[in-house]
Structure formats: structure tokens, C-alpha cells
Amino acid sequence: MRKKIVAGNWKMNNDLAETRSLITALKNELPDTDAEVMIAPAYTNLYPAYEALKESQIEVIAQNMHFAGSGAYTGEVSASMLKSVGVKTVILGHSERREYFGEDDALLAKKADAALASGLRIVFCFGEELTDRKSDNHFKVVEEQLKNALFHLDAEAWKHIVLAYEPVWAIGTGETASPEQAQEIHKFIREVLSARYDESLADSISILYGGSVKPNNAVEIFSQPDVDGGLIGGASLKAEDFSAIVKAI
Numbered sequence: 329m330r331k332k333i334v335a336g337n338w339k340m341n342n343d344l345a346e347t348r349s350l351i352t353a354l355k356n357e358l359p360d361t362d363a364e365v366m367i368a369p370a371y372t373n374l375y376p377a378y379e380a381l382k383e384s385q386i387e388v389i390a391q392n393m394h395f396a397g398s399g400a401y402t403g404e405v406s407a408s409m410l411k412s413v414g415v416k417t418v419i420l421g422h423s424e425r426r427e428y429f430g431e432d433d434a435l436l437a438k439k440a441d442a443a444l445a446s447g448l449r450i451v452f453c454f455g456e457e458l459t460d461r462k463s464d465n466h467f468k469v470v471e472e473q474l475k476n477a478l479f480h481l482d483a484e485a486w487k488h489i490v491l492a493y494e495p496v497w498a499i500g501t502g503e504t505a506s507p508e509q510a511q512e513i514h515k516f517i518r519e520v521l522s523a524r525y526d527e528s529l530a531d532s533i534s535i536l537y538g539g540s541v542k543p544n545n546a547v548e549i550f551s552q553p554d555v556d557g558g559l560i561g562g563a564s565l566k567a568e569d570f571s572a573i574v575k576a577i
């Protein structure tokens with residue numbers, strides 16, 4: 329059975345006080361669930377979040393990391409630093425990192441190697457832009473993103489990877505991929521994984537959908553057979569909405 333996961337990517341939102349108050353609200357409002365629930369606060373709030381949630385069902389994860397172990401990389405944070413504040417999982421490849429910080433597949437392959445070598449689990453994001461979707465090139469684009477960043481890994485490494493399909497045109501736009509569009513790509517991803525590895529590996533990987541998931545569309549999206557949960561942006565910043573989305577799984 330694949331793990332069901334709902335993860336909140338807080339992006340560059342919430343200072344320390346806001347982080348604390350959102351965590352308090354989440355502790356009160358989150359329903360009991362068998363799914364894994366994660367939140368990804370900003371670097372500066374990882375440790376207080378970890379301290380506040382270490383006895384809870386919510387895992388605190390990071391939004392990004394550098395590939396190097398240490399050194400002259402001003403402004404960056406390493407895998408071992410994340411681990412030292414209780415982080416066990418890191419998001420890599422988010423489209424905002426790709427778009428605004430020039431992260432490409434080759435860099436993401438290095439980050440994936442570094443995360444896995446440090447024993448971190450990865451939530452790996454990928455997804456096509458609107459032009460790819462319009463020109464019907466989206467299957468090719470997502471396949472290439474996965475191939476270039478992750479297909480050098482052996483099957484063992486995939487035990488520590490969660491995939492998150494996030495079509496760029498659906499992020500923060502209010503425009504959601506239809507449940508059928510999400511299902512179509514998720515199924516395709518399993519076929520690609522099966523061709524590169526095997527069917528049992530393809531079946532074992534949790535594939536999350538991200539892009540304008542809200543309380544009013546989560547049930548429909550999560551009910552698709554190859555959608556194993558969600559990576560939630562805007563709606564993860566409100567305890568009530570995030571809790572409703574967790575309930576939907």
C-alpha cells in the first residue's frame with residue numbers, strides 16, 4: 329500500500345510568531361488521519377516548528393537545500409544542517425526554485441544525491457508549463473524532468489523518494505488540473521517508472537498532486553487512483569483549510 333501524504337509548502341510566508349500561531353491552530357484542528365501530514369516552514373522557523381511538533385503527527389520538512397556538505401556558499405543550508413534541527417525530509421525541484429533561482433535538472437540530480445547520501449527523504453517536484461500543456465508536450469516534459477534528475481538512482485534510493493506533480497500553470501493561479509488531467513499524468517509517471525525500473529517500484533511510489541488544491545476540490549482530486557495526496561501552497565497557510573484538505577484524504 330502506498331503512503332497517503334498531505335504536505336503544506338508554506339513558501340516564504342510566516343515569521344516566527346505567525347509560525348507558532350499557525351502550528352497551535354493546526355494542533356487543535358487537524359483531524360486524526362492515517363495519512364502522513366507534513367509542513368514546510370521557512371528555514372528560520374524549522375527548529376521551533378520541530379520542537380513544537382515533535383510529539384505530534386505532523387512532520388516538519390524543509391523547502392530546499394544545497395548540494396554541498398559545507399563551505400563557501402553564502403546564504404545556503406546543507407543537508408546535515410537540516411538534520412541537526414530535526415528535519416528528515418526535503419522538498420527539491422519546486423517550480424519556483426527552477427524559475428526564480430535557475431535550478432535545472434543537473435543541479436537537482438546533485439541535490440538529490442546529496443540528500444539521499446545524508447539520509448534525507450525527498451519530495452521531488454516537477455511539472456510542465458502552460459506552453460508545454462498547450463502544445464501537448466507535457467508528457468515529454470515531465471518524463472525528461474524525472475529522467476534527468478532521478479533516473480541515475482538505483483531502486484533502493486527510490487524508497488526515499490516521494491514525487492509531486494505540480495503543473496506550473498496551476499500553482500497559485502486558482503486554476504487546478506482537472507482530476508482527470510492529474511490522473512492521466514500520474515498514471516503516465518507510473519508507466520515511465522515501470523519502464524525504467526519495474527512495476528512493483530512504480531506501484532510503491534507516492535505521487536502527490538500540487539496546484540491550487542483547496543478544500544472544495546481536494547476530495548475529487550484525491551479520489552483518483554494514482555493520486556496519493558497533495559502538496560498544498562496557499563491553502564496550507566490557513567489551519568481550517570489545511571485541516572479540511574487533510575480530512576479529504
Ligand SMILES: O=C(CO)COP(=O)(O)O
Binds near residue numbers: 499
Ligand atoms: O506550489 C505549490 C505547492 O508546492 C502549490 O501552490 P498553491 O496550492 O498555492 O497553488
